Amino acid sequence: MNYENILVQQDNGIGTITINRPKKLNALNKATIQELHNAFKTLNDDSNTKVIIVTGSGEKAFVAGADISEFANFSIEQGAELARNGQKILFDFVANLNTPVIAAVNGFALGGGLELAMAAHFRIASDNAKMGLPEVSLGVIPGYGGTQRLPQLIGKGKAMELVMTAGMIGAEEALACGLINHVTSQEELMPLAQKIAGKIMRNSSVAIAHAIKAINDNYTDGTNGFETEITQFGICFGTEDFKEGTTAFLEKRKAAFPGK
Numbered sequence: 001m002n003y004e005n006i007l008v009q010q011d012n013g014i015g016t017i018t019i020n021r022p023k024k025l026n027a028l029n030k031a032t033i034q035e036l037h038n039a040f041k042t043l044n045d046d047s048n049t050k051v052i053i054v055t056g057s058g059e060k061a062f063v064a065g066a067d068i069s070e071f072a073n074f075s076i077e078q079g080a081e082l083a084r085n086g087q088k089i090l091f092d093f094v095a096n097l098n099t100p101v102i103a104a105v106n107g108f109a110l111g112g113g114l115e116l117a118m119a120a121h122f123r124i125a126s127d128n129a130k131m132g133l134p135e136v137s138l139g140v141i142p143g144y145g146g147t148q149r150l151p152q153l154i155g156k157g158k159a160m161e162l163v164m165t166a167g168m169i170g171a172e173e174a175l176a177c178g179l180i181n182h183v184t185s186q187e188e189l190m191p192l193a194q195k196i197a198g199k200i201m202r203n204s205s206v207a208i209a210h211a212i213k214a215i216n217d218n219y220t221d222g223t224n225g226f227e228t229e230i231t232q233f234g235i236c237f238g239t240e241d242f243k244e245g246t247t248a249f250l251e252k253r254k255a256a257f258p259g260k
């Protein structure tokens with residue numbers, strides 16, 4: 001598939017999506033959001049892709065937010081539709097993918113950029129990264145899940161302060177409050193993401209997909225995560241991966257998971 005605003009690669013089981021509008025600090029316009037949806041869907045549907053890494057091009061930004069120039073003149077209805085559609089096709093879509101998604105935050109992750117990173121299953125960052133939800137400085141609030149996912153990750157009080165002050169935090173502070181899992185240099189960011197992806201790929205992709213669903217259900221309205229865990233746990237017993245994983249353990253060899 002041809003894309004204008006993103007680059008997509010697939011090597012050795014790792015799909016890499018790079019948001020590629022460096023002159024606009026990789027801001028998410030409508031076309032980029034649609035392309036991201038298509039790329040995430042294509043990689044997720046390809047059973048050869050075991051992990052997806054999302055990052056930004058250039059040395060300055062992961063994503064500096066939703067493209068402000070596109071919505072500056074929107075009406076109330078258009079504003080609500082922007083948030084609804086974006087959540088549906090990108091942010092909730094990514095959060096609920098079967099394939100693990102790692103955000104490699106290589107610079108500014110602001111507004112929609114941090115919201116995209118938070119929709120990923122977990123985040124790592126380079127030491128120059130700056131993260132925040134500055135929407136109230138524009139007279140609006142985060143609309144791509146930020147008011148929900150930031151408190152889930154860092155706690156309500158810290159999230160309130162970060163949103164109200166429209167502040168930015170650096171990588172070390174983000175690490176300390178649980179927003180990201182690791183900090184490294186810019187050069188080491190993608191190698192680290194790939195190293196973690198390699199560790200993930202040794203395990204059963206089928207079991208990982210069930211684990212993602214069970215963990216996500218803790219944060220989904222109207223679902224009981226413990227019940228989901230019981231169901232998903234049971235389903236695993238009918239998979240080829242479970243047979244292979246347990247047999248390999250008992251035979252004292254490394255499992256070769258068929259991913260089924």
Ligand code: COA
Nearest residue numbers: 023024025027064065066067068069108110111112134135
């Ligand atoms: N939407 C649209 N364009 C954006 C953008 C966004 N969210 N963030 C940056 N850009 C554009 C700038 O308009 C500028 O374009 P231009 O060269 O055509 O004028 C280009 O990207 C470079 O940005 P610039 O502001 O010159 O870089 P900087 O290093 O001085 O500042 C930031 C970097 C991230 C602090 C600043 O760009 C910024 O505050 N961006 C908006 C962040 C934001 O509020 N995001 C939430 C949106 S809901």
